[in-house]
Amino acid sequence: xxxxxxxxxxxxxxxxxxxxxxxxxxxxxxxxxxxxxxxxxxxxxxxxxxxxxxxxxxxxxxxxxxxxxxxxxxxxxxxxxxxxxxxxxxxxxxxxxxxxxxxxxxxxxxxxx
Amino acid sequence: xxxxxxxxxxxxxxxxxxxxxxxxxxxxxxxxxxxxxxxxxxxxxxxxxxxxxxxxxxxxxxxxxxxxxxxxxxxxxxxxxxxxxxxxxxxxxxxxxxxxxxxxxxxxx
Numbered sequence: 001x002x003x004x005x006x007x008x009x010x011x012x013x014x015x016x017x018x019x020x021x022x023x024x025x026x027x028x029x030x031x032x033x034x035x036x037x038x039x040x041x042x043x044x045x046x047x048x049x050x051x052x053x054x055x056x057x058x059x060x061x062x063x064x065x066x067x068x069x070x071x072x073x074x075x076x077x078x079x080x081x082x083x084x085x086x087x088x089x090x091x092x093x094x095x096x097x098x099x100x101x102x103x104x105x106x107x108x109x110x111x112x113x
Numbered sequence: 114x115x116x117x118x119x120x121x122x123x124x125x126x127x128x129x130x131x132x133x134x135x136x137x138x139x140x141x142x143x144x145x146x147x148x149x150x151x152x153x154x155x156x157x158x159x160x161x162x163x164x165x166x167x168x169x170x171x172x173x174x175x176x177x178x179x180x181x182x183x184x185x186x187x188x189x190x191x192x193x194x195x196x197x198x199x200x201x202x203x204x205x206x207x208x209x210x211x212x213x214x215x216x217x218x219x220x221x222x
Contacts, residue, residue, distance in 0.1 A: 042212030099144055104155035
């Protein structure tokens with residue numbers, strides 16, 4: 001079934017630990033995105049990739065890194081987690097055409113203690 | 114700065130009509146999206162406006178006025194399953210989406 005998958009579904013993590021959130025899409029979309037969603041705030045862009053091999057910083061990139069080795073995968077890494085990174089993380093992709101709507105994965109609920 | 118404003122919460126009755134407003138101030142404009150997000154789920158695409166006017170899609174319609182920095186989402190014949198948050202997002206001059214905080218719509222029988 002075409003779409004985007006994310007893993008894990010949820011995770012509780014000790015502060016200071018390293019964590020990688022996985023995202024895979026099988027729609028052959030060029031662009032991929034990582035957002036965090038916090039109560040009372042809109043989705044905020046962390047990092048994005050317009051095509052395999054390239055990445056860019058979004059609105060809130062500090063403490064996060066990404067890589068885009070191929071079209072399908074776009075992992076997000078927290079090098080040393082802090083409690084303020086407790087959030088729901090959504091991965092999304094788009095085909096780059098018009099209107100270029102984004103398709104979202106089911107999300108990862110991350111709690112940093 | 115960039116800003117998207119939506120009401121935090123609205124309540125409506127099953128079978129009625131509701132209008133959810135969105136005003137925006139962004140660096141550039143390359144289109145406006147509405148997404149639906151049920152509690153605990155991912156956002157899903159509802160509509161897209163890039164020119165002024167009304168776009169109708171079944172029970173949902175979306176309106177845009179670029180000169181006023183204003184859009185609304187109109188939901189007709191409300192059903193209980195329409196209880197969700199509705200997110201407004203504007204594509205800015207860098208073609209990135211700026212998101213509002215969303216409007217939680219509560220449908221009462």
